[in-house]
């Protein structure tokens with residue numbers, strides 16, 4: 001493998017993910033993190049922040065569809081959503097399928113700029129007239145909102161650096177205040193195999209501000225362990241029960257997948273009890 005280039009992600013102390021690289025498209029240090037985009041024969045374009053895979057052309061829809069449509073389809077009439085993080089635009093693209101007005105609050109403009117250039121199928125959504133992009137810290141942004149959103153999504157990077165403050169109880173309490181009655185907050189809550197501590201922290205943090213906190217799972221091949229968790233806190237609707245049909249054109253989410261995603265394996269049910 002002399003002159004081959006591989007992108008390697010350190011997923012745990014003793015485990016790495018390696019993806020063969022056919023070209024380095026972008027590499028820069030922003031005010032917040034390393035922003036890298038590589039082209040790969042197997043996964044298309046791959047975005048990494050501080051060495052962590054964020055999104056790839058191959059499997060981004062597995063993540064963005066399961067993050068977006070579970071809460072959006074469980075709410076009978078969502079009109080406005082907030083995305084914290086999500087600078088690649090994939091989640092915004094999915095939320096627009098519900099006809100929502102979407103505010104995106106991304107702390108690092110360098111991620112938006114790189115995504116517009118190298119992930120047009122995701123970041124093209126940011127030019128939709130229903131979308132407002134704020135380049136700001138989501139923690140401060142949410143604290144200024146009162147009963148403004150039906151859905152709030154925390155599509156953040158790992159709970160380190162700028163993302164750390166998005167995983168604490170105080171933040172979820174401000175998110176509850178920013179929701180309209182009957183609203184829901186959804187957070188990506190990392191791997192149930194490798195990051196059980198983070199998942200527990202998200203659930204405990206949400207429990208401080210919400211009566212109903214539920215975790216569901218979905219596969220994302222390039223994320224650590226290939227199984228990802230999402231945690232949803234609701235002020236009313238049952239997040240496990242779709243009440244509206246799925247938008248057209250989806251490649252992963254279906255109402256049956258939605259319902260099944262809440263059936264947790266025995267080890268996880270026990271660990272989260």
Ligand code: SAM
Pocket residue numbers: 032049053054055063084085086087088105106107108111136137138139155156157158161162163164165166188
């Ligand atoms: N889908 C990816 C995942 O689950 O790993 C995350 C997508 S997106 C690229 C993550 C974004 O969260 C990054 O662009 C990062 O800059 C942003 N972010 C981290 N902390 C933030 C904060 N406090 N406020 C707003 N955006 C933040």
